[in-house]
Amino acid sequence: MSKKPFPLAKVYTLIEPGPVVLLTTANAEQMNVMTLSWKTMLEFEPPLIGCVISNRNTSYDMLMSSRQCVINVPTVDIAKQVVGIGNTHGAKIDKFRKFDLTPSPAECVNAPLIDECFASLECRLADKSMVPKYGFFVLEVVKAWVDRTLKNPRTLHHRGYGSFMVAGETIKLRSKMM
Template sequence: MQSFRQPVDLTRATRLLNHGPVTLITSAHAGRSNVMAASWAMPLDFTPPKVVVVIDAKTLTRQLVEASGVFGLQLPTRGFARHTLAVGSNAGVEIDKFAALQLATFPAEKIDVPMLEGCVAWFECKVIPDDAQRHDLILAEVVACYADTRVYSDNRWHFGDDHDMRTCHYVAGGTFFETGDTFEVEAAPVSGTR
């Protein structure tokens, strides 16, 4: 299978998350792994790049992340939406979601966590210990980042006509919307001063 993944300069890693798509979090520890959907993920800092994700303390993913100190953060596509809904609707303590959904993975470069095929951006994250964790927030430094060249290059998203390659946003009840077309504008002129 041809790989379209290319490294993204870590100083530009947060640009991959700026448009607010649903994300998938992969985790592993002591021979056990899990994947979950997470709509609450955002960039936090540029240098070094940091992200914040919300992972409920009662989940298997949270247990694995706390035990290992690392996790994978991925941006799924519209073409992967059925799997995104399935991993978000089933608890990892009940089933092995990777096996049950026949999810294709590849090894991360700098952490020991499976990364998912069917996505267009991947972040390898190392947890930063912080008091925010008691509020289900996980702060992490991005230690490696890569994106699919078919939709991301020159530090910009460029979604084309293949709608299955667009990232998506989750609303509720199995409803998603896809990332739309881009457009550019110049800033309005500023007149006067305050």
């Protein structure tokens, strides 16, 4: 066997579950956007998504108080903005202006959609019971938007420590799932 021990602190780089997203939140005074890679699907119907947000992030307090957000799925076209947002704290800066992103009104929640992202999922907080211990929010998607003109979106996938993989070729295999 050619496998060697791997540092436990880097295990997440092996199983990162999907594309990096931009999570938007809003309250009466401001809007915020944060880069998020620690999230996972939990249920098909209703669609539930679990995500980890640190209590040190501005988005944490905004999500806790508003109980709603939008998960926006960017493509490689705005990769530098995605990384810049992830390296910037939103308490005292308008990240939409700084990173030249266009917020648009959502239909079911107060947080904005991001026009430059190919998909946006309007969410409401469904369960916060694991937030105090793990920072784990369970969100229910209440409205979904997608740019259907983009046939093969090249999404970003975080591999840790500034490394990203870009989604590539799509293959189709026979499935009995409906």
